[in-house]
Amino acid sequence: MDNGLPRLILAAILAAALLALPALVEAAGRGYWTGIATHVLIFALAAGSLNLILGFGGMVSFGHAAFLGTGAYVVGILSHHASMGIPIATWPFAIAGTESALIAWPLAMLAAGALAFVIGLISLRTGGLYFIMITLAFAQMVYFFFVSLEPYGGDDGLSMWSRSRLPGLDLGSDTQFYYVVLALVALAYFLKSRVIHSRFGVVLRGSRDNDRRMRAIGHPTRRYRLAAFTLAGAVAGLAGALIANQTEFVSPAFLHWTRSGEMLVMVILGGIGTVLGPALGATAFLLLEEVFSGWTEHWMIVLGPLLLAVVLFAKRGLWGLVSRPGEVPRD
Amino acid sequence: MTEPLLRVTGLRKAFGAVVATDGLHLDVMPGEVHALIGPNGAGKTTLVAQLAGEIAPDDGRIDFAGADITRLSMHARTRRGLARSFQITSLFPRFTALENVALAVQARAGHAFRFWRPAWRDPTLLEPAHAVLARLGLDLHADRPASTLSHGEQRQLEIAVALATQPRLLLLDEPMAGLGPEDSAWMVELLGELRGEVAMLLIEHDMDAVFTLADRITVLVYGRALASGTPDAIRADPEVRRAYLGDGAEAGAEAV
Numbered sequence: 001m002d003n004g005l006p007r008l009i010l011a012a013i014l015a016a017a018l019l020a021l022p023a024l025v026e027a028a029g030r031g032y033w034t035g036i037a038t039h040v041l042i043f044a045l046a047a048g049s050l051n052l053i054l055g056f057g058g059m060v061s062f063g064h065a066a067f068l069g070t071g072a073y074v075v076g077i078l079s080h081h082a083s084m085g086i087p088i089a090t091w092p093f094a095i096a097g098t099e100s101a102l103i104a105w106p107l108a109m110l111a112a113g114a115l116a117f118v119i120g121l122i123s124l125r126t127g128g129l130y131f132i133m134i135t136l137a138f139a140q141m142v143y144f145f146f147v148s149l150e151p152y153g154g155d156d157g158l159s160m161w162s163r164s165r166l167p168g169l170d171l172g173s174d175t176q177f178y179y180v181v182l183a184l185v186a187l188a189y190f191l192k193s194r195v196i197h198s199r200f201g202v203v204l205r206g207s208r209d210n211d212r213r214m215r216a217i218g219h220p221t222r223r224y225r226l227a228a229f230t231l232a233g234a235v236a237g238l239a240g241a242l243i244a245n246q247t248e249f250v251s252p253a254f255l256h257w258t259r260s261g262e263m264l265v266m267v268i269l270g271g272i273g274t275v276l277g278p279a280l281g282a283t284a285f286l287l288l289e290e291v292f293s294g295w296t297e298h299w300m301i302v303l304g305p306l307l308l309a310v311v312l313f314a315k316r317g318l319w320g321l322v323s324r325p326g327e328v329p330r331d
Numbered sequence: 332m333t334e335p336l337l338r339v340t341g342l343r344k345a346f347g348a349v350v351a352t353d354g355l356h357l358d359v360m361p362g363e364v365h366a367l368i369g370p371n372g373a374g375k376t377t378l379v380a381q382l383a384g385e386i387a388p389d390d391g392r393i394d395f396a397g398a399d400i401t402r403l404s405m406h407a408r409t410r411r412g413l414a415r416s417f418q419i420t421s422l423f424p425r426f427t428a429l430e431n432v433a434l435a436v437q438a439r440a441g442h443a444f445r446f447w448r449p450a451w452r453d454p455t456l457l458e459p460a461h462a463v464l465a466r467l468g469l470d471l472h473a474d475r476p477a478s479t480l481s482h483g484e485q486r487q488l489e490i491a492v493a494l495a496t497q498p499r500l501l502l503l504d505e506p507m508a509g510l511g512p513e514d515s516a517w518m519v520e521l522l523g524e525l526r527g528e529v530a531m532l533l534i535e536h537d538m539d540a541v542f543t544l545a546d547r548i549t550v551l552v553y554g555r556a557l558a559s560g561t562p563d564a565i566r567a568d569p570e571v572r573r574a575y576l577g578d579g580a581e582a583g584a585e586a587v
Contacts, residue, residue, distance in 0.1 A: 191446075194446065194447055195446045197451065198445055198446045198447055198448060198449065198450055199437060199443045199445040199448075199450045200445055201446075201450070202430070202437070202450045202451070203434075203443040205425075205426075206423050206426070206434050209423045209424065209425055209426070210421060210422065210423050212385075213417070213423065213492075214434070215405040215406045216405055216414075216415055216417075216421070217406075217409060217434060217438045217492060217495075217496050218406045218409035218410045218414075218435070218439065219406055219434075219437075219438045220406045224443055
């Protein structure tokens with residue numbers, strides 16, 4: 001890569017800025033920005049997981065919020081039972097709630113991944129517009145499931161007593177929570193950058209570009225697409241677990257279809273099929289929301305034209321503009 | 332007598348009232364170049380789709396290398412050694428020529444649940460891919476995205492991708508489609524070189540190519556095999572002349 005060095009320097013600056021962020025905003029007397037940055041990072045994780053299937057797999061899923069919300073509810077429900085001292089189940093064996101992140105977060109990923117596996121198993125039999133509609137339909141089913149889940153607040157949602165517990169750390173501290181989120185997001189993006197170039201990744205991308213030919217040369221593509229869908233669901237579940245922790249509250253709003261739409265917008269805005277694009281898209285989206293929603297609740301009036309401009313003029317989104325403008329798209 | 336590599340028995344496929352394949356019988360012997368010709372609407376495309384596993388026949392069976400593959404999926408057939416090239420070039424435009432071929436090599440190399448090591452730096456994929464490209468004279472273009480290749484080069488790559496799956500039978504769906512005289516001649520030469528190494532079922536409109544390459548020709552009309560035999564026998568067959576070849580094609584055949 002001819003521009004390897006500038007990229008490395010850019011990455012180092014970015015890493016330093018992210019690491020120093022809590023101290024910097026504290027010094028600037030804007031400590032609450034740590035929370036905003038955490039929020040951005042969590043959605044960078046969620047949008048990044050969507051990009052794995054959307055950008056690299058060509059699967060336009062309009063139901064990604066279902067996995068986010070499921071992950072959030074797993075953490076919320078486990079924490080609810082732990083704080084109330086009521087077991088989740090007594091038969092066939094007793095299951096108690098927990099506030100431990102080491103148990104609750106992997107469970108959130110597992111539940112969201114399992115849900116994604118089932119939804120993917122059915123949805124991936126279709127393609128194109130039907131796939132968009134069927135994933136949306138499944139997400140709506142999950143949404144209404146949680147709306148009608150009265151023991152856990154139904155429409156009103158469920159408050160958590162505290163954030164999850166992690167040995168040696170205090171996640172109740174916004175700064176410490178920020179660093180935990182940052183570490184997880186960085187790890188996820190690093191793994192993703194490996195995966196998309198692995199054998200699995202090239203099969204996924206080949207199937208995105210020409211699924212028929214992939215099958216004709218002997219790749220059973222559906223199982224790889226399903227694996228990617230499941231993986232993306234699990235990572236979205238982790239993002240959900242984190243968002244539940246940040247807000248210490250879960251509600252069906254996390255699963256609303258507009259959430260799925262927002263994640264799609266983040267990916268498209270940042271750059272479909274680019275590794276860091278979704279992080280950029282999540283940042284731009286949430287910062288625009290932060291700034292403009294203070295002026296007017298119709299802040300989407302600002303987002304709309306911006307999204308239009310990106311879609312019309314920047315094939316690879318904001319990332320395409322800042323990284324290598326004018327380059328022929330190739331991944 | 333050797334067993335045929337591909338045996339099609341009583342194959343039938345109808346779309347409503349239109350019978351595209353009508354109780355077809357067809358054999359391809361190991362190493363044989365078997366050409367399939369027929370006028371437009373004879374059912375060639377439907378037959379290819381059934382042989383490749385893209386659509387299921389209504390009746391009949393397809394045996395390949397001694398096993399019934401009638402209900403096998405497309406990818407499973409390819410893994411058994413039945414590869415196809417497409418009439419309309421079907422490549423991975425964003426991938427380089429080398430990566431296009433390496434994807435086909437990878438399909439042979441077992442499952443793709445490998446998430447860590449970069450595939451395009453794996454010599455076990457790239458070396459065989461390079462060898463196939465070199466054989467087809469595409470090695471100079473190895474690092475160019477497929478979308479930037481000329482039509483003729485894309486047709487070559489189309490064959491390269493199919494070859495990289497190490498087939499025992501190549502299902503060639505109009506490999507000369509859209510090629511100029513020069514590229515056509517080159518393609519005939521290439522397919523001639525592959526003779527004996529891999530069996531071919533050649534569907535082609537270019538009669539010069541068919542009569543040059545084929546060991547045996549089957550004439551397909553209305554989904555049935557009207558005649559099957561050596562090029563000389565087909566050329567002499569009065570029924571074939573009447574039904575299909577006509578004056579123009581006859582002149583072409585005589586030029587061979």
